[in-house]
Amino acid sequence: MPSINEIIKREVNPFDLVNLRTGNFWTENQDAKSVVESIHQEVISDIEELLDLVARDHRSRTVLLIGDAGSGKSYLLGRLKLTFNDRAFFAYISPWPDNDYIWRHILRYTVDSLIKIPEGQQESQLILWLKSLSAFTKLSVKQRIFNASIWQLLLxxxxxxxxxxxxxxxxxxxxxxxxxxxxxxxLTDPELYTLACEWLRGDSLSEESMELLKVKYCIDTEDTAKNILANFGKISTDTQPIVLCFDQVETQSNWNSNPQPIFNINTTIHNDNLKNFLIIISIVKDAWKQCASRILQWIKLELNG
Known part of the structure; x- marks a missing residue:
């Protein structure tokens, strides 16, 4: 029988800065069996409370997740997805290379995540979100009497x-x-689903593809990307929350000289009253200390590594 030390040596260390750097939780699925429940449990409980609040009143909220390098912030984001994906839709947003393309970057990564199929489900987050819109779940008296499904009637x-x-x-x-x-x-048409997802991501489509989708343009400007993302929030009045996980934001372009863009995004989501978003912004403590005086608003949860 192997000793406890031998077992530990065989397992992946999520906090090993040399051999492992945790990233997108949709491409690096965590094994639930390897999770140590006691690690970061207080932070997880705090975020769960916020998630429950968003689910109840559908008002968007923001959390700033701060911790030392290697304290497991990215790993924690994956654990949140693993734990709460049956109660919320999760999107992983990686650092962006250019602030001039930030809205397009966020939209692309949000849609990339929404097209993923959660564990235990048969359909993507995007289809589950679509079916849960109030337009399809709130029945009139006549529809309730005849047990009619709006979704099926309109397909x-x-x-x-x-x-x-x-x-x-x-x-x-x-x-x-x-x-x-x-x-x-x-999105409801299996033959057009992939093309529709590509359009939402902001991909450049051929004229033939755009004709199939009955559109005349692709999402190729910041304003269009911002407004399309805003549309998701404007109609998510009764769906499960959408958790936007911004990871390693201190590695974004020009962070030291201008850390404000990500917080401008946050302000826009709140000022425009976009519904049902829980925004989690993960940042290394030293980077935060250097820029905190220049940031205008935040909610902070201290992550002790």
Whole structure:
């Protein structure tokens, strides 16, 4: 029988800076059996409380997660996804190379994460989110009497699908609603699903592909990317929360000279009253100390490594 020391040596050390650097939790799945429950448990409990608050009142909230290099912040983000993915949709946002493309970067990584299939599910986070929109879950008296499913009734009629969403969210100031809701409809078509996801990610599509999606442009500007991402928040009034995990933000472009862009993103989400986001911003403690005086707003959870 192997000794405890031999067992430990065989296991991966999530805090080993030399042999392992944890990254995107969708591509580096954690083994639930390897999780040590006591590590970071207080922080996890605090974040769970915030997640529950967002789930109850659908108001977006922000957490600043601070810890020493190697204290397990990225690993903790993966553990949060592993623990709470049945209660929220999770998106991993890596550092961006250029502040001039920050909204497009966030949108791309958000959609990349939403198209992932959570453990125990048969459909992607994106489809689960779409089906859980209030437009499809709140039934009229007539629909309840006849046990009718709005989702099923609208699946085969693009124009009725778009009109229903426009009527449901007419007070939400949706950006280009015909196009956005049309893309959401295309997500329900297995033959168009991949193309629709590529459009939402901001990929450059051929004219033939755009014709299939009935769109005339791709998402190629910061303003368009910001507004498309905002659309997700504007109609997520009754869905599970979407957790945006910004990891290793201190490694972003020009952090030392200008750390403000990520916090401008946070301000926009709150000022525009975008619903159901829990924003987690992970940063190394030393980098935070150097820039904290220049940051205008935050909620801080101290992560002791």
């Amino acid at each position: 085969n009629n693009r124009q009725k699908f778009i009109k229903h969403l426009k009527d449901t969210y007419k007070q939400a100031s949706i950006y280009n609603p015909d196009i956005f809701f049309g893309i959401l409809y295309d």
